[in-house]
Amino acid sequence: MLENSIFGMLALFLVGGSVAMISFKETIYSAFSFLVAMLALAGMFALLGNSFLFLAQIMVSVGAVVVLTLMVILTINAQDENHPQEPYKFRWILFTTVLVTPIAVLIYKALVTLHLHFEKTKEGYGSLKAMGETLFASWVLPFEAISVLLLAAMVGAIAIGRKESYFKKQEYFDNYDKKKEDAS
Amino acid sequence: MIALSLIVILPFFSALILALIYLQNPTKNREKLYAKLALVTPIISTILSFVVAVQLFSSPHDLILHHTLFNWIDVGELHIELAFMADRLTAVMLSFITFIGTLIHIYAIGYMRGDAGYGKFFTYFNLFMGSMLLLILADNPIIMFVGWELVGLSSYLLIGFYHQESQNITAANKAFMVNRIGDFGFIMGLSLLFVVLEGNGYSFSAIEQHIDSVDRGMLALIGGLLFIGAMGKSAQIPLYVWLPDAMAGPTPVSALIHAATMVTAGVYMVARFSFLYIEIPQMGEAIALVGAISALFAAIIASFQDDIKKILAYSTMSQLGYMFIAVGLGAYSSGIFHVFTHAFFKALLFMGAGAVIIALHHEQNIFRMGGLKKELKWVYIPMLIATLAISGIPPFAGFFSKDAILITAFATEHYTIWAMATATAMLTAYYMFRLLFVVFHSAPKSEHNLTKLPSSMTKPLIVLAIGSATAGLLGVGEAYGGTNLFASFLALPDTPIHIEHQTEYLLDSINIILAFIAIFIAYKLFAKHSKYPLQTLPIRSLIVNKFFIDELYSIIFIKPLLLLSRIFGYVIDEKIINNLIFLTVGGYHKSATLFAVLQNSKVRYYALYILIGVSLISITLLKLLGDL
Amino acid sequence: MVAEQFFILSTLLFSIGLIGVVSRRNLFVVYLSIELMLSSVNLLLVTFSRLHNNMDAAVIALLLIAVIAAEAALFLAMIMQLYRSKRSLDSDSFANLFQGKGKI
Numbered sequence: 001m002l003e004n005s006i007f008g009m010l011a012l013f014l015v016g017g018s019v020a021m022i023s024f025k026e027t028i029y030s031a032f033s034f035l036v037a038m039l040a041l042a043g044m045f046a047l048l049g050n051s052f053l054f055l056a057q058i059m060v061s062v063g064a065v066v067v068l069t070l071m072v073i074l075t076i077n078a079q080d081e082n083h084p085q086e087p088y089k090f091r092w093i094l095f096t097t098v099l100v101t102p103i104a105v106l107i108y109k110a111l112v113t114l115h116l117h118f119e120k121t122k123e124g125y126g127s128l129k130a131m132g133e134t135l136f137a138s139w140v141l142p143f144e145a146i147s148v149l150l151l152a153a154m155v156g157a158i159a160i161g162r163k164e165s166y167f168k169k170q171e172y173f174d175n176y177d178k179k180k181e182d183a184s
Numbered sequence: 185m186i187a188l189s190l191i192v193i194l195p196f197f198s199a200l201i202l203a204l205i206y207l208q209n210p211t212k213n214r215e216k217l218y219a220k221l222a223l224v225t226p227i228i229s230t231i232l233s234f235v236v237a238v239q240l241f242s243s244p245h246d247l248i249l250h251h252t253l254f255n256w257i258d259v260g261e262l263h264i265e266l267a268f269m270a271d272r273l274t275a276v277m278l279s280f281i282t283f284i285g286t287l288i289h290i291y292a293i294g295y296m297r298g299d300a301g302y303g304k305f306f307t308y309f310n311l312f313m314g315s316m317l318l319l320i321l322a323d324n325p326i327i328m329f330v331g332w333e334l335v336g337l338s339s340y341l342l343i344g345f346y347h348q349e350s351q352n353i354t355a356a357n358k359a360f361m362v363n364r365i366g367d368f369g370f371i372m373g374l375s376l377l378f379v380v381l382e383g384n385g386y387s388f389s390a391i392e393q394h395i396d397s398v399d400r401g402m403l404a405l406i407g408g409l410l411f412i413g414a415m416g417k418s419a420q421i422p423l424y425v426w427l428p429d430a431m432a433g434p435t436p437v438s439a440l441i442h443a444a445t446m447v448t449a450g451v452y453m454v455a456r457f458s459f460l461y462i463e464i465p466q467m468g469e470a471i472a473l474v475g476a477i478s479a480l481f482a483a484i485i486a487s488f489q490d491d492i493k494k495i496l497a498y499s500t501m502s503q504l505g506y507m508f509i510a511v512g513l514g515a516y517s518s519g520i521f522h523v524f525t526h527a528f529f530k531a532l533l534f535m536g537a538g539a540v541i542i543a544l545h546h547e548q549n550i551f552r553m554g555g556l557k558k559e560l561k562w563v564y565i566p567m568l569i570a571t572l573a574i575s576g577i578p579p580f581a582g583f584f585s586k587d588a589i590l591i592t593a594f595a596t597e598h599y600t601i602w603a604m605a606t607a608t609a610m611l612t613a614y615y616m617f618r619l620l621f622v623v624f625h626s627a628p629k630s631e632h633n634l635t636k637l638p639s640s641m642t643k644p645l646i647v648l649a650i651g652s653a654t655a656g657l658l659g660v661g662e663a664y665g666g667t668n669l670f671a672s673f674l675a676l677p678d679t680p681i682h683i684e685h686q687t688e689y690l691l692d693s694i695n696i697i698l699a700f701i702a703i704f705i706a707y708k709l710f711a712k713h714s715k716y717p718l719q720t721l722p723i724r725s726l727i728v729n730k731f732f733i734d735e736l737y738s739i740i741f742i743k744p745l746l747l748l749s750r751i752f753g754y755v756i757d758e759k760i761i762n763n764l765i766f767l768t769v770g771g772y773h774k775s776a777t778l779f780a781v782l783q784n785s786k787v788r789y790y791a792l793y794i795l796i797g798v799s800l801i802s803i804t805l806l807k808l809l810g811d812l
Numbered sequence: 813m814v815a816e817q818f819f820i821l822s823t824l825l826f827s828i829g830l831i832g833v834v835s836r837r838n839l840f841v842v843y844l845s846i847e848l849m850l851s852s853v854n855l856l857l858v859t860f861s862r863l864h865n866n867m868d869a870a871v872i873a874l875l876l877i878a879v880i881a882a883e884a885a886l887f888l889a890m891i892m893q894l895y896r897s898k899r900s901l902d903s904d905s906f907a908n909l910f911q912g913k914g915k916i
Contacts, residue, residue, distance in 0.1 A: 018825055044818075072888045100830050
């Protein structure tokens with residue numbers, strides 16, 4: 001009973017936050033709604049007995065991703081005129097909802113056919129110790145691969161995010177000879 | 185007998201040589217060379233024809249000479265050889281065609297002097313000779329048809345010889361097209377004949393053997409269709425409209441082609457197919473009726489014409505009508521006899537007319553001529569003989585041949601045909617003497633400055649005059665004590681006629697009297713002062729305008745055809761079909777443009793397209809899984 | 813608490829994320845919707861881990877969180893760069909990137 005009501009509340013925040021996120025016109029409001037949804041999701045993880053992931057979700061998804069997003073939004077500081085004017089937003093959302101419904105139904109039906117139900121979990125389920133054991137016993141290779149991925153992502157982010165003046169310098173070098181001709 | 189092939193091949197060969205020499209340098213004046221070359225092969229053909237004729241004369245009457253050149257078509261049941269055959273009919277036709285052809289070649293050497301296309305003329309002339317001989321000597325109907333077409337081609341080339349004037353080209357086209365319409369009937373007849381004979385061989389002798397196996401109705405149809413071809417070639421109603429316009433060609437052409445030879449091809453064809461026409465007397469009567477109507481019609485028009493060559497053209501059409509009366513009623517020998525005599529005097533008349541035209545610097549209206557009796561004596565006398573012959577005055581040739589035909593008509597109780605033919609005979613005498621009197625006797629309208637005529641033009645006239653005078657003696661009928669050498673030589677399957685000698689004398693006298701009356705009327709009207717008679721008669725303008733037949737044909741046939749052509753050319757082809765094609769092409773363009781709209785390079789839309797695809801797949805899967 | 817609740821929730825979140833990706837023009841909303849889709853998969857994985865009563869799926873979910881973080885970095889760098897070149901957050905305004913000029 002308690003579980004169901006907690007589940008209901010968390011689900012409310014989750015779904016409500018997501019819907020709000022895709023509906024708001026202002027970017028910051030979307031970001032904050034996303035924050036709410038992520039927090040609710042962390043709560044879901046906790047409800048499912050996985051304390052480690054509850055913490056990990058808050059640390060990464062909220063603490064890193066959302067914070068970074070907010071930082072970028074505020075750095076860019078786009079004014080209202082630079083925001084896209086989306087006159088047909090709700091029509092699009094409606095149309096897309098109609099298209100997405102069969103996909104959702106299909107996925108749900110696929111999941112339902114598994115006929116799984118909750119059982120009593122063993123001792124220490126979801127704790128850091130159990131996670132660590134599984135992670136470093138069977139999933140070492142993906143773990144290492146993920147670390148390489150993170151490295152690549154870092155390098156890529158730095159490469160993409162350079163200032164334009166660097167490119168402008170390249171342009172300058174490319175057109176140097178042409179400029180010489182124009183001058184003479 | 186190889187002479188047969190040589191007779192045909194040599195003119196073609198010399199035409200080729202002349203063409204090559206002419207084309208090598210068209211502008212160089214080589215008249216003497218062309219004249220010599222052109223004359224060689226007709227002379228050789230004439231000699232060879234006489235050899236053939238003598239050979240046949242001294243042999244039993246059913247001897248047929250053959251010569252095969254090669255197998256032409258050999259497809260399934262169709263087996264046609266390029267072969268020549270000569271029986272007595274062929275021999276007769278050959279003799280006068282080659283003889284008169286040679287004379288006219290000599291005449292043309294003088295007539296065409298000074299013309300820039302001298303070499304071209306003789307090329308075409310020799311081509312014509314070869315074609316006509318091919319037609320005559322053919323062993324089977326297909327080869328005859330090849331000759332038939334080639335003669336039509338030569339006629340077209342020669343009519344349009346003075347091609348700088350567009351009306352001559354129109355006349356040539358008209359001749360060819362009307363001929364073609366006749367040829368359509370001819371081809372249909374030949375094809376039907378081939379089908380009903382069911383592959384039993386296709387030469388004339390083979391057809392003759394198997395003719396009994398064909399049902400009479402089919403035979404009548406074939407006979408009628410073949411006669412349509414003859415109608416076109418020999419200018420009978422309704423396919424005669426090309427003959428007066430064909431006078432646009434040089435006079436030797438008119439003399440040879442449109443008087444003596446090509447136009448008689450139709451009559452020859454009927455005589456050649458006599459074994460067929462014998463079986464279908466009703467079709468024969470129809471042919472005779474068409475001939476009679478054409479004869480009368482042409483005679484009426486000729487009485488009011490004032491162009492010397494057009495008078496003679498209508499006269500030819502009229503005489504051809506006589507020939508068809510004869511072969512239609514089964515008197516094949518009389519028909520061919522009239523062809524024979526007619527060739528002599530008609531060629532002579534045309535050549536004389538050509539001489540007069542040249543002498544008066546290309547003047548063709550008889551009412552501007554006059555009083556040439558003294559100055560052109562050696563043209564006047566032959567033409568007088570020819571005019572007497574054509575009017576049927578004994579003892580000249582026309583009397584015997586024409587009266588044989590009239591007797592046949594009377595004796596077989598076709599009195600309408602006889603009446604029409606007699607009326608035509610009277611009119612013939614009238615208009616021919618009208619021509620003679622106006623040109624030679626009447627007072628000249630103005631001073632004439634005559635060009636000197638070369639002897640190559642006057643000598644053939646004399647030869648032909650002798651022929652016109654005496655050729656009739658070959659066919660003197662029994663009533664006058666002769667044995668009708670001609671008919672007995674030909675041995676064609678004539679329908680036997682029984683008529684009392686008394687009746688025959690009576691009818692012939694009627695003809696002579698009518699002819700003299702006509703001559704007298706013509707003399708009264710024209711001999712002293714030529715003027716147009718009967719000016720105020722309202723029917724006169726109808727006749728002078730040739731009964732407006734040309735205009736009628738134009739309205740009924742030509743204008744609708746042109747309209748149809750214009751519709752097909754400008755509306756259907758240009759607008760409809762082109763637009764259909766453009767529609768297809770444009771359709772592709774438009775649909776491509778439509779699809780191009782989807783490619784607007786906005787990522788969101790592409791994501792939407794992916795979503796649509798996945799959505800459709802999901803729906804399909806849900807349906808397949810059975811629980812939508 | 814039955815498994816179907818979580819399944820419905822997970823599917824719902826996924827579809828909301830999908831809708832957001834396709835229908836919004838704002839680049840940030842597109843990014844956040846992608847994140848939402850990934851998170852819904854995370855939820856599903858954790859549910860399965862609980863259902864099967866072992867930690868394998870949860871470990872995968874952990875690794876997936878790391879991927880989310882990496883992706884965040886890249887995505888935001890890209891947004892920065894795009895904004896610099898076109899001064900707009902509208903995904904429709906980048907329509908001529910395809911013409912191969914190369915430089916953003």
